[in-house]
Amino acid sequence: MDMDRSLNMAPDEPLQSQMDVALAVQEKPMTHTQFFQPKSFLRSSLRSALVLAVALAIVSGCHKNAAPSLSPESTAPTPAPLPPMPTATLTADPLAIDLGQSVVLNWRTTDATNVTIDGIGPVNPNGTQTVSPSASTNFHIVAKGDGGSIESSVRVTVRVPVAPTVPADNTASADMGSEADFHANVQDIYFDYDSYDLRADGQAATVKAASYLVAHPDIRIVIGGYCDDRGSAEYNLALGENRANAAKTALVNAGVAPARIRVVSYGKEKQFCTEESESCWQQNRRAQFSLDQ
Amino acid sequence: MDSTTRTSRRHVAPFRSTVPVLLLALAVSLATPARTQDNIFTGTNSGVAIIRIAVADFKPLNADPQTAAFKQTFDATLYADLASAGNFDIVSKSLMPPGNPGAPAEVVLPSYANAPASAAFVVFGSFGVVNGKLIANGFLFDVKNLQYPQVLAKQYNEAPGDDSARQIAHRFADEIILHLGGGIPGIAETKIYYVKLLGNGIKEIWSMDYDGANQHAITHLGTISISPRISPDNTRLAFASFGKYGSQLKMYSLLLNRYIAFPSGNVSSESPAWSPNGNELAYAAAPNGSFEIWISDSNGNLGRRITSFHGGNVSPSYNPKTGAQIAFISDRTGLPQLYIMNSDGSGVQQMTDVGYASSPSWSPNGQFLAFAWDRKYGPGAPGGQDIYVMEVATKKWAKLTHDGGRCDFPSWSPDGRHIAYANSADGRAEHMRIWTLLVNDVSVRRPLTGPGADMPNWSWK
Numbered sequence: 181m182d183m184d185r186s187l188n189m190a191p192d193e194p195l196q197s198q199m200d201v202a203l204a205v206q207e208k209p210m211t212h213t214q215f216f217q218p219k220s221f222l223r224s225s226l227r228s229a230l231v232l233a234v235a236l237a238i239v240s241g242c243h244k245n246a247a248p249s250l251s252p253e254s255t256a257p258t259p260a261p262l263p264p265m266p267t268a269t270l271t272a273d274p275l276a277i278d279l280g281q282s283v284v285l286n287w288r289t290t291d292a293t294n295v296t297i298d299g300i301g302p303v304n305p306n307g308t309q310t311v312s313p314s315a316s317t318n319f320h321i322v323a324k325g326d327g328g329s330i331e332s333s334v335r336v337t338v339r340v341p342v343a344p345t346v347p348a349d350n351t352a353s354a355d356m357g358s359e360a361d362f363h364a365n366v367q368d369i370y371f372d373y374d375s376y377d378l379r380a381d382g383q384a385a386t387v388k389a390a391s392y393l394v395a396h397p398d399i400r401i402v403i404g405g406y407c408d409d410r411g412s413a414e415y416n417l418a419l420g421e422n423r424a425n426a427a428k429t430a431l432v433n434a435g436v437a438p439a440r441i442r443v444v445s446y447g448k449e450k451q452f453c454t455e456e457s458e459s460c461w462q463q464n465r466r467a468q469f470s471l472d473q
Numbered sequence: 474m475d476s477t478t479r480t481s482r483r484h485v486a487p488f489r490s491t492v493p494v495l496l497l498a499l500a501v502s503l504a505t506p507a508r509t510q511d512n513i514f515t516g517t518n519s520g521v522a523i524i525r526i527a528v529a530d531f532k533p534l535n536a537d538p539q540t541a542a543f544k545q546t547f548d549a550t551l552y553a554d555l556a557s558a559g560n561f562d563i564v565s566k567s568l569m570p571p572g573n574p575g576a577p578a579e580v581v582l583p584s585y586a587n588a589p590a591s592a593a594f595v596v597f598g599s600f601g602v603v604n605g606k607l608i609a610n611g612f613l614f615d616v617k618n619l620q621y622p623q624v625l626a627k628q629y630n631e632a633p634g635d636d637s638a639r640q641i642a643h644r645f646a647d648e649i650i651l652h653l654g655g656g657i658p659g660i661a662e663t664k665i666y667y668v669k670l671l672g673n674g675i676k677e678i679w680s681m682d683y684d685g686a687n688q689h690a691i692t693h694l695g696t697i698s699i700s701p702r703i704s705p706d707n708t709r710l711a712f713a714s715f716g717k718y719g720s721q722l723k724m725y726s727l728l729l730n731r732y733i734a735f736p737s738g739n740v741s742s743e744s745p746a747w748s749p750n751g752n753e754l755a756y757a758a759a760p761n762g763s764f765e766i767w768i769s770d771s772n773g774n775l776g777r778r779i780t781s782f783h784g785g786n787v788s789p790s791y792n793p794k795t796g797a798q799i800a801f802i803s804d805r806t807g808l809p810q811l812y813i814m815n816s817d818g819s820g821v822q823q824m825t826d827v828g829y830a831s832s833p834s835w836s837p838n839g840q841f842l843a844f845a846w847d848r849k850y851g852p853g854a855p856g857g858q859d860i861y862v863m864e865v866a867t868k869k870w871a872k873l874t875h876d877g878g879r880c881d882f883p884s885w886s887p888d889g890r891h892i893a894y895a896n897s898a899d900g901r902a903e904h905m906r907i908w909t910l911l912v913n914d915v916s917v918r919r920p921l922t923g924p925g926a927d928m929p930n931w932s933w934k
Contacts, residue, residue, distance in 0.1 A: 374808060409902055412831030412845065412881065413699060413928070414744040415802055415809045417720055418757065418764035418785025421741060425762040443762070444719035445741055448902075449697045450674065456900065 266292040266325035268332045276337040282312040283336050285319055292323035292330075313338055357396045362471060365392035366401070369427050369467045374411070376422035378430055386427060389469065390434030397440075400472040403427050405445040406452070408461035413448055420445035427467035442472055524653055527564040527585045527592035527616075528552050532575030534601025534608060543607060543638040544600045550639045551596070553684060554646030554661040557919070559890040559911045560654045564590045575599035577612060577623065586616040593617065594624070596649060607633040611645045613652065625652055639686060660886045664932045665893055666691070666701040666710060667907055670925040678712050678725070683886070683931070685907075685921030691725060698723070702745045704771070705793075705933040709733070711745035711754060722756055722773065735773040746789040747771075748816075749796045749933075755779070755789035755816075766801055768816065779818040785809065788832055791816070793933070794839025800824075802831055811844050813865065824868055829858070832882045836889050840865060843873075843883035843892050860894050862912065873915050879905075884931040893921070893929040902927070 268289040277283055289295050289305045296302050298320040300309065311319075313336055320333040366389040369382040378386065393399055405420030424443040432438045453460035530548045533540050556563045568589040574580035574597045585595040598611040613625035627645055631637040643661035650659030660683055669679040669690065678701045681688040692698050697715040704711070710725040720743045724735040742758035754771050757764040763783045769776035780786040782805040792798040800813045811824040811833055824830075824842065829850035834843045842865055847858040858879045863870040874880045878898040885892055892912055897905040905927040911917040921929075 410900075411829060411850075412788070412802070412809065414757070414788045415785055415804070415831055417741070417743050418759070418787050418804070421719075421759050421762070421764055422785065428762075444717075445759075446715070446719065449676075449699070449715065454901075 263326035264291045265327040266290060266323045266330050268292065268295070268321050268323035268330050270297070270319060270321040270332045270334045272319065272334045272336050275335070276339065278339050279314065280312070282310050285309045285311055285334075287321050287332075289321075289323040291327055292325040294324040295321065297321045311336075315340070356398055356471075357392075359471065362392070362399065362469075365389060366469045368469065369423075370462055371423050371426075371465045371467070373408075373461070373465065374419070376419060376426045378426055382427075383430065386430035387434060390431050390436050393431065393436045393440070394434075397437075400440045400442070402442045402444055402470050402472045404450075404468045404470065405443065405447075406450065406464055406466050406468060407448045408464040409448045409451050409454075410461070411448070417445050417447035417449075420447045423465075423467045427469075523560060523562050524594060525562040525564065525592050526555065526653075527569060527590050527595040528555055529569065529595065529597040530573050531598045531600035531609065531611075532573040532579075534575070534599050534603055537602045539633055540601040543602065543633065543635060546635050546638040547600055547609065547642045550642035550684070550686075551646055554643060554659070555596070555649065557684070557891075557909075557911075557917070558646070558650050558654065558659060558661075559913060559917070560650065564592050573597070576610070577614070580612075580614060582614065582616045582619060582622055594653065602633045605633065607631045607637050607641070609641050609645070611648075613649050625649065636687065639682070643682070654888075657888045657890075658934070660888050660891065660931075663887060663934065664703070664707070665884075665907070665921065666703050666930045666932070667895075667922070667926050668699050668701065668928040670903060670905070670927065676927075678710065679926070681921065683909075688922065691727075694723075699928060700744050701928065701930045702747055703930055703932045704747050705749055705751045707932055707934065709771070711735075711747065711756075713743040713745070722754075724773070737773070742767075744788045746791055746799070747933075748791050749793045755791065755799055757785075757787040757789065766799065766818075779814070779816070781818075790833045790835045790842075792835045792839045793837050798835075800833040800835055800842050800844075802833065808850060811842065811846075811863075813842075824863060824865075831858075834883045834885050834892075836862075836885050837887055838889050843885060845881040845883065845894075860892065860910075862892075873910060873912065881905075882928045882930075884929050886931050887934050891931075893931050895927045895929060897924075 266289060268287065270285065270287045272283050272285050274283065286308045287297070287303070287306065292305055294302070295305050316335065316337045318333050318335050320331065322329060322331050367385050369378065369385050371382070372379060393401070403424040405422070405424030407416040407419050421443065424445055428438070428441045428443055431441060451464055453463040528551060531544060533544055552563070555561050570581070570584035570590060576599060580595065580597055582595070584590070585592045593616065595614050595616050596611070597614070598609060600609045607630070609629040611627045611629070612623065614622040615624050616622065625648055627648055629641040629644065631641060646661040647659035650661070663683045664680055665683055666678060666680050668676050670676055674697065675695060676697045676699060677690055677694065678692040678698050679688060679690050691710060692712070694714055699713050701710055701712045708726065708728050710727060712723055712725070713720045714723045718737070718739045719741045721737040722735055722742045722745055724733050725731070726733045740758055740760045742756055745754050745756040747754060752771055753768055754773070755766060755768045758767045758776070759765070763785070765778050765786050766780040766789050767776050767778050779799070780803070782803060785804045786801060788802045790800045797816055798813055799816050800811065802809045803812050806823070808829045809831060810826060811830040812821055813824060814821040825846065828846055828848035830844055830846045832845045836843065842863045844861055844863070845858050846861045857877050858881060859872050860874045860880045860883045861870050861872050873892065874894070874896065878896060879900045880894055880896045883892045883894045890912060891909050893907060893909045895905045896908055904924045906920050906924050907922045907926045907929045908918055908920050
């Protein structure tokens with residue numbers, strides 16, 4: 181999966197090509213050296229993404245070793261005094277990395293006077309170098325000598341992490357229910373001023389909440405205890421703790437396992453409503469349920 | 474609380490010295506029942522009269538361009554330190570004799586002793602930037618003692634800077650106060666730690682000098698941090714900060730300038746308080762669903778529970794004189810009230826029995842509790858929350874603030890003469906600002922910060 185995705189540089193490439201490439205990489209994991217043939221280039225074509233070119237070259241290399249593997253110049257009729265054709269191999273270890281890791285490039289050439297690697301520049305005839313590409317890259321070496329020019333390349337695949345996609349609404353697992361269902365069934369409980377006793381409406385709310393939680397045993401919840409902004413900050417933390425625990429006790433008594441419930445008091449530190457009125461204070465005096473994530 | 478406590482509250486006069494003084498104070502209080510201003514005699518000035526003192530601007534040592542600006546800071550700071558100390562009557566600048574003596578040979582003592590200055594002591598000296606150093610020569614002279622007038626002579630030598638000028642003034646002021654103030658060290662070099670309200674509901678712990686200068690951040694946690702308490706040796710700051718498990722204690726080293734480990738597990742904890750020897754920390758924690766007072770060592774280990782009343786037990790404050798008692802707030806009888814107990818949890822005494830009490834702070838001499846109290850707390854009752862002081866031995870109390878709005882978090886200065894507190898005139902949290910008042914004369918009040926500052930905690934020295 182990773183490999184397919186990372187190799188898919190040109191989105192229009194046919195799927196078959198990608199698979200060929202993947203196959204080729206698997207078959208010959210370390211080294212892919214091949215003389216480029218003009219015909220290969222022409223055949224390979226359309227969008228002429230380099231990756232595809234390499235890939236097809238590799239593929240053809242695998243199957244057609246008998247094909248002429250000399251550059252056009254070297255096919256001249258009088259071969260005897262010609263200087264030797266240069267050779268070049270370029271390998272990478274490993275061939276696939278995660279983003280941020282590095283790769284050792286290793287190249288060997290013979291009979292070459294001028295060796296360059298794309299993106300690195302002129303290099304010694306033989307050498308190694310550590311690189312850390314940020315995206316999947318074809319490293320391409322060109323060795324030129326008296327006998328001609330030869331190229332080789334290797335592809336390094338960089339696996340870039342992809343953010344997990346958020347499932348659409350209501351596709352959470354059945355046990356967890358949806359967030360909307362949760363809030364519809366598990367509703368905040370409101371308290372009287374300076375009290376942490378459950379009122380009748382709070383009792384009813386906890387019965388409903390408990391039945392939903394019992395039916396969805398994988399849900400874990402946090403109960404936040406809140407107070408209005410009158411009174412002492414330090415004492416209100418205790419009051420908020422007591423309010424949240426009053427709600428927790430009611431749920432536990434109704435059959436919800438205590439281990440599923442976490443209690444946090446915010447005292448008067450997080451006000452939902454900041455007006456100085458009784459209706460506003462009432463909104464702040466509550467135990468609020470949320471999914472523990 | 475019994476009714477006698479309430480009827481005799483006008484003057485709390487716990488002079489340690491003599492019964493007659495107490496009776497006199499009682500008589501005065503009965504003679505003037507209509508006075509609205511409560512006066513508190515905390516004993517810190519016993520035997521020491523208010524001293525009239527002239528504070529001359531220092532003479533510039535040279536015409537260095539830096540000298541003038543730094544000298545202005547120095548003069549203003551020294552004057553403010555002495556004026557706010559609570560044990561001086563400062564000669565008004567308009568009554569000062571002309572000229573600024575810079576050295577003993579230049580001072581004409583009778584000009585300060587005679588009317589209109591009529592001072593008992595004069596403070597003078599010279600100040601300037603010399604060879605890249607800030608030099609101050611300060612003198613305190615007894616103007617009535619013409620033969621040997623010198624009480625104090627000090628020289629200060631610091632790197633130049635506005636902060637240096639201020640710190641030199643604080644140190645010189647503390648020397649003067651130590652000599653003339655009955656042997657109690659001054660507070661001009663103390664700090665106040667407090668909660669700074671930033672935007673988006675974020676609260677960080679900040680620090681400032683005792684006079685409100687040099688306000689700067691200590692924590693940068695980006696969450697809600699409250700209840701700062703500085704250790705007695707000024708090296709560590711305990712506070713509570715909100716995270717996944719709600720409020721939990723945290724510790725910041727002012728020597729290392731970083732947070733140091735303080736184990737909290739996943740238990741809610743809040744309102745730390747240092748024992749006076751710095752070896753123990755009392756705090757409120759709720760491992761079993763209800764806040765109780767706990768005590769651990771100063772690294773958060775060996776915690777043990779001190780109270781056992783389901784409900785809320787918070788805001789401990791050690792008796793700094795003995796370390797053997799703890800004041801705290803509990804709702805075991807309904808609304809939160811003020812209690813004291815021994816530090817092993819025995820001997821619990823209820824100190825208030827009406828209204829809503831919070832935020833106790835035990836005075837340095839161990840005799841008084843300052844706390845916030847709304848005596849008419851309840852739905853529809855427009856009771857203001859004010860700062861009160863109660864004498865521990867008698868449970869007599871007096872009201873220190875009459876500001877309206879909400880006052881909270883009193884914190885005693887180490888000399889026991891001042892209390893820092895937070896006040897919001899309209900009761901809104903974002904309008905809280907930090908004030909100080911002089912306990913002996915609560916008409917002397919001043920704001921130290923602008924709006925958005927809360928929960929002051931005065932350093933121990």
